Amino acid sequence: MMQFVDYLLGGIGSGAIIALMALALVLTWRATRVVNFAQVGQAMFTTFIALSIQTATGSWYVALIGAIIAGAILGVIIQYLVLGPVKRMDTSGAIIATFGVLIALQAAAGMIWGGDSQAYPQPFGNSAITLFGHEWPLSVYDLVVIGFAAVLVVGLTLIFTRTSLGLAMRATAFNPEVARLSGVRVSRTLTIGWGLAGIVGAVAGVLVAPTSTISPNSFDILLVFAFTAAVIGGLDSLVGAVSMGIFTGLLLSVVSGYSDSSNAPVAALVLLALNLLLKPEGIFGHNSARSV
Amino acid sequence: MRNLMRLPGARLVLHAVVVIVIWLVMVQVNDRVDPLMNYYIALVAMYATAMFGMVILVGLSGQVSLGNGALMAIGGYLFALTTLNWQTVPILGVPMNGIWAMVFAAVGGVVFGLLIGVLGARLRGPYLAGLTLGIAVGIPAIANRFPDLLGGETGLQLTVPYPEGGYAALDAGFEDQFAEVAPSGEALLPSADASLAPEELLTADNFPSADATVAPEDLLTADTFPSADATVAPGDLLTADNFPSADASASAGDLLTPDSFPSGAASLSPDLGGTDISGVDPTGTSDIDLGFILERWQASLAVAVACIVAFVALNLVRGRQGRVWKAVRDDPVAAAVSGISPAGSKVSAFVVSSLFASLAGAVFAQILSYVGPGAFGLGLSLSLLVGVVLGGRSSLVGAVIGAVLLVWLPQFVLSLSEDRGWDEQVTNNAPNLIYGLLVVLVVLIAPGGLMGSMQTLVAKVTKR
Numbered sequence: 001m002m003q004f005v006d007y008l009l010g011g012i013g014s015g016a017i018i019a020l021m022a023l024a025l026v027l028t029w030r031a032t033r034v035v036n037f038a039q040v041g042q043a044m045f046t047t048f049i050a051l052s053i054q055t056a057t058g059s060w061y062v063a064l065i066g067a068i069i070a071g072a073i074l075g076v077i078i079q080y081l082v083l084g085p086v087k088r089m090d091t092s093g094a095i096i097a098t099f100g101v102l103i104a105l106q107a108a109a110g111m112i113w114g115g116d117s118q119a120y121p122q123p124f125g126n127s128a129i130t131l132f133g134h135e136w137p138l139s140v141y142d143l144v145v146i147g148f149a150a151v152l153v154v155g156l157t158l159i160f161t162r163t164s165l166g167l168a169m170r171a172t173a174f175n176p177e178v179a180r181l182s183g184v185r186v187s188r189t190l191t192i193g194w195g196l197a198g199i200v201g202a203v204a205g206v207l208v209a210p211t212s213t214i215s216p217n218s219f220d221i222l223l224v225f226a227f228t229a230a231v232i233g234g235l236d237s238l239v240g241a242v243s244m245g246i247f248t249g250l251l252l253s254v255v256s257g258y259s260d261s262s263n264a265p266v267a268a269l270v271l272l273a274l275n276l277l278l279k280p281e282g283i284f285g286h287n288s289a290r291s292v
Numbered sequence: 293m294r295n296l297m298r299l300p301g302a303r304l305v306l307h308a309v310v311v312i313v314i315w316l317v318m319v320q321v322n323d324r325v326d327p328l329m330n331y332y333i334a335l336v337a338m339y340a341t342a343m344f345g346m347v348i349l350v351g352l353s354g355q356v357s358l359g360n361g362a363l364m365a366i367g368g369y370l371f372a373l374t375t376l377n378w379q380t381v382p383i384l385g386v387p388m389n390g391i392w393a394m395v396f397a398a399v400g401g402v403v404f405g406l407l408i409g410v411l412g413a414r415l416r417g418p419y420l421a422g423l424t425l426g427i428a429v430g431i432p433a434i435a436n437r438f439p440d441l442l443g444g445e446t447g448l449q450l451t452v453p454y455p456e457g458g459y460a461a462l463d464a465g466f467e468d469q470f471a472e473v474a475p476s477g478e479a480l481l482p483s484a485d486a487s488l489a490p491e492e493l494l495t496a497d498n499f500p501s502a503d504a505t506v507a508p509e510d511l512l513t514a515d516t517f518p519s520a521d522a523t524v525a526p527g528d529l530l531t532a533d534n535f536p537s538a539d540a541s542a543s544a545g546d547l548l549t550p551d552s553f554p555s556g557a558a559s560l561s562p563d564l565g566g567t568d569i570s571g572v573d574p575t576g577t578s579d580i581d582l583g584f585i586l587e588r589w590q591a592s593l594a595v596a597v598a599c600i601v602a603f604v605a606l607n608l609v610r611g612r613q614g615r616v617w618k619a620v621r622d623d624p625v626a627a628a629v630s631g632i633s634p635a636g637s638k639v640s641a642f643v644v645s646s647l648f649a650s651l652a653g654a655v656f657a658q659i660l661s662y663v664g665p666g667a668f669g670l671g672l673s674l675s676l677l678v679g680v681v682l683g684g685r686s687s688l689v690g691a692v693i694g695a696v697l698l699v700w701l702p703q704f705v706l707s708l709s710e711d712r713g714w715d716e717q718v719t720n721n722a723p724n725l726i727y728g729l730l731v732v733l734v735v736l737i738a739p740g741g742l743m744g745s746m747q748t749l750v751a752k753v754t755k756r
Contacts, residue, residue, distance in 0.1 A: 029418075034418070035421070082736070085736050086735060090739065091416075091418070092354055092356050093739055094735075095421045096677065096731060097735040097736070099674060099677060100678075100727075100728045100735065101728065101732060103674060103678065103725075103727055103728035104729050104732070106728075107723075107728060108721070110717065110721035111717055111718050111722070114717050217670075220429060221429060224425060224429050224430070227422040228426065260437070262436045262437055265429050265430040266433060266434060269427065269429075269430040272423055273426075276411065276423060277411065
């Protein structure tokens with residue numbers, strides 16, 4: 001039993017990161033009804049930028065701020081240049097375009113920073129916390145990750161519920177035509193949505209990088225986990241993305257703990273498939289995932 | 293002519309004639325070009341085979357799927373497992389050969405395609421893309437779970453099943469000469485040790501051809517004869533880093549120094565999405581006079597499979613089933629009212645495309661003489677998508693153009709890079725950067741891809 005609890009706790013940190021990436025996917029989905037498969041590509045790219053800043057300045061915080069700015073700019077650029085011009089009816093086109101962006105970003109990162117895995121400095125120490133005579137499978141860094149995730153979620157919730165920008169974003173997500181008629185500048189709202197998603201993704205990237213390594217492809221698997229979490233959460237619910245992100249993290253940690261970490265992708269796949277079979281609209285959502 | 297086409301079965305005959313003419317031309321080409329060119333032809337034919345399925349799935353049926361790389365993995369692994377482990381065909385008891393192995397690969401592909409199709413056909417665009425993305429990442433990862441059976445990260449080496457005759461005689465002769473020139477090289481013969489890990493094969497020590505040139509005319513001379521021609525999988529789009537190793541065989545005539553040759557190919561990075569394990573085919577290219585060249589056999593096989601698949605695809609796409617797929621894609625409700633089952637139509641598209649994908653995977657396994665999770669990773673799925681989008685989402689001819697583009701562009705970039713002296717890092721990633729940007733441009737400017745744009749152009753001109 002204690003082991004099970006340990007495995008669960010060990011998954012909280014990665015769960016928070018999956019939650020953040022799922023949150024980024026949900027933000028773009030709410031804004032433009034596009035699942036941005038390039039999201040992890042953007043996060044990878046901004047994390048490489050952060051790594052360069054870190055190497056130059058030696059400050060983890062400056063690097064994080066650099067990644068956040070780069071993430072916002074990248075998100076806005078991609079929305080403005082790529083997804084904005086795609087016709088809203090061409091769903092296949094939008095999906096394919098995001099994969100095109102992903103391929104291009106990964107190639108560009110490989111060009112600039114090379115294809116090898118690079119270590120990202122661990123700023124807060126990775127040793128387990130010992131408390132009440134038990135060595136918990138949580139490190140200080142995990143707590144920092146959870147803290148960042150909590151701050152972002154609270155901040156986004158406040159933006160969405162308490163500001164006029166949030167109201168405009170919710171209105172646009174609900175019905176762009178009606179929002180436009182009510183005086184919302186829809187295209188600007190969409191772009192801001194992508195910028196926010198870029199920021200959340202960038203933070204997730206900087207947070208996940210020290211726990212493994214960073215290379216142009218190293219976040220691919222995170223995309224699968226985050227997509228799983230976002231879909232189970234209903235794809236347009238912030239609460240859903242966060243709670244299901246953490247749930248996915250816990251589940252994968254338990255599966256990896258009892259069997260082997262290489263089972264995690266298959267476990268996520270099974271989870272996603274079961275969800276799409278049994279409750280395709282997700283637990284918190286009201287999308288229709290099925291059409292036939 | 294128009295009346296002639298109305299005759300029953302006329303279209304079938306027309307398609308058969310077209311495919312047979314293409315096949316006959318390609319057979320002539322195969323006999324005349326050098327092994328390197330045949331290797332490229334084999335790759336193009338293999339990509340085209342898989343992409344005919346993508347045209348049906350993505351273009352006609354409108355389901356964006358990334359799972360076809362994983363389905364190719366299933367085809368490739370089934371081919372490898374059946375050829376490696378079975379001496380005879382179960383139940384029937386006849387001796388196992390390459391054709392039977394491909395039949396098993398095809399059956400496995402259809403079964404998995406049915407499974408994914410039943411699951412996926414009910415899903416809308418992004419959900420389906422995400423699910424198949426998970427499949428593309430998850431299924432090759434299964435190989436790591438069963439290292440004993442599936443070879444784990446290093447994969448399985450396999451001997452390409454050869455047609456009767458040619459191989460045995462050549463093998464003996466080949467081995468003799470091989471032993472004379474490089475006595476330490478026996479381990480490289482595929483029959484010696486099928487489980488040899490690729491990195492072992494690639495070290496400069498046991499790589500006798502390291503100082504030989506690949507230029508075909510040189511192969512004829514006795515000294516350079518046993519130049520094992522390393523074929524490297526350009527299948528993995530995402531790890532462009534390991535990619536350029538293909539260029540070693542690309543630039544025929546260039547010296548393959550021990551340093552430059554195995555460099556990129558041997559790196560086995562442990563992360564899931566982007567490993568590229570290069571298949572090494574140590575069997576060697578041989579003298580044309582001896583009558584058997586591995587690359588020529590691989591190319592003829594790949595072309596034959598592509599032609600058969602093209603015939604099936606042509607009949608499906610240009611017949612009733614093609615109209616059914618398009619009808620469901622454009623308006624599922626209207627299609628259902630007309631008596632078509634939308635779900636059935638989508639599942640059938642999945643099954644057909646996975647049949648093609650698994651056949652392509654079996655061919656790919658034979659081109660590489662190797663199967664491994666890296667060769668069939670997410671990158672392969674993405675390159676299939678890239679090829680289909682660039683060539684034209686709904687065009688079979690476009691699929692062939694896309695396949696040519698996938699094989700040609702990296703070589704073109706490489707030759708550019710040699711002229712301009714680009715950094716290796718830039719050269720390796722330039723093809724993917726171009727693919728990514730082209731895909732975005734095509735979606736924005738010409739959703740029909742190359743073929744779609746040409747058709748629009750022709751329509752405009754003829755209208756005037």
